[in-house]
Structures are given as structure tokens and as C-alpha cells.
Amino acid sequence: MNRPTSLLSVALFLVSGLAACDGKVSTLPTEDSGTGFDPDDGGSDGTDGTDGTDGSDGSDGSDGSDGTDGGTDGTDGGGTDGSDGGSDGGGTSGGGEDVDGVYTGTFEGYFATTDGSLADNCSGPITVDVNSASAIDILSNATCTWVGLMALIEPTSSLTFEGNLYDGGSVGGEVNIPVMSATLNATWSGVVGGGSIDGAYSGSGDIGLGMIVDFGGSFRASM
Secondary structure (H helix, E strand, C coil): CCHHHHHHHHHHHHHHHHHHHHHHHHCCCCCCCCCCCCCCCCCCCCCCCCCCCCCCCCCCCCCCCCCCCCCCCCCCCCCCCCCCCCCCCCCECCCCCECCEEEEEEEEEEEEECCCCCEEEEEEEEEEEECCCCCCCEEEEEEEEECCCHHHHCCEEEEEEEEEECHHHEEEEEEEEEECCEEEEEEEEEEEECCEEEEEEEEEEECCCCCEEEEEEEEEEEC
């Protein structure tokens, strides 16, 4: 049997292998060898990077200058105030016509009691004095002659007109009409111009004896 020979060969092989590795094992660095090798560390620590310097703050931009005003104030565009349209209309019609003067013409009137017991008409001459320089612009008198039953009681009645001139040739005022023992009053209005003057009125009133009458009249006169 050759087993001892084989055992001997294995032993010699192991001895020769240990001799060959003896020098390499002795050269491994120890922890205290001062070489800086730490077997526990994965490697030496890298040096910390230096902090970056802070960037300098940007300088503030300068303020923009104020813009100039949009322009000078505009002058008033309205222009001068318009002059008054004209002087007061005293003595003139709306067209500037001088209407002062004496006008003559005809007046016509009527009245009727509200119960229908009495009615009559009258007519007669009228004179109208227009004078814008006086306290009352228009003064007029008319004589009315009744033609019916009133002629038996009071043949005529005298009427008085007073009035004023207004813009546009308008005229108007108050008329007084004596009838029997009463005086009826009403407001009249009309126009003047072109050498003539017209007026008219209407109303109602009590003439006594329990009689209420409706009345009216009109006139036209020219220079």
C-alpha cells in the first residue's frame, strides 16, 4: 500500500506553501503603524470644499424722473357770455315793432243767466291806448249797447280794460263790466302788432236778484 507516501506528500506541500507566504503576511500594516490606514474606514475622508463667496447685492436702480404734465390748462372754450337777448319788450312786439299808439275799433259782448231766464248781446265802439312809458301799458274804454230785453233795464254798459305788454306781442289784463247793480270782472288776453290789437275774455258772476250769468266779449282795433 502507498497511503503513507501520499500523506507525506501532502504534508510537504503544506509546509512549502506556508514558507512561501511568510514574507507577505508580515508586511500587512497594523492599526498603530502610523500609515493612516484604518481598516474600518472605507478610505480617507475627503477635504471639505470651501464655502462659495456670497454674490454681491445688485445696486438699486435709480428712480425714473417724474413725467412732465400733459400740457397747459386749456383756455375756457365757452367764449364770452352772450349778451342779453334784448331789452324788455315794453313798447315793442316780439319782432321789435313799436306798438305804442291809439287804436280804435269795435267791441261785441254777450251774457245769459244760467237758468235761461235772460240773455242778450251788445256791441259798440272801443278805443285802446297803448303806452309802454306809463304805469299801465294798455287802457281801453268800450260802450256796449244792448239789443234785447236788457235794453229795457239798462240800455248801455261801459266796459274798462287794463293790461300789459308781454314778450312775443302778447297782451292781457283785466276787464270790468258794470251790469245792473253789479260789476262783473274777468281776465282778457290778446295780441298786438302789425298796426292792430285784438282781445277776448269770458267768465261768470252774480248780477243780483239771485241771477248768475255767463258772459264774454271780444274786440279788434287798429291805428
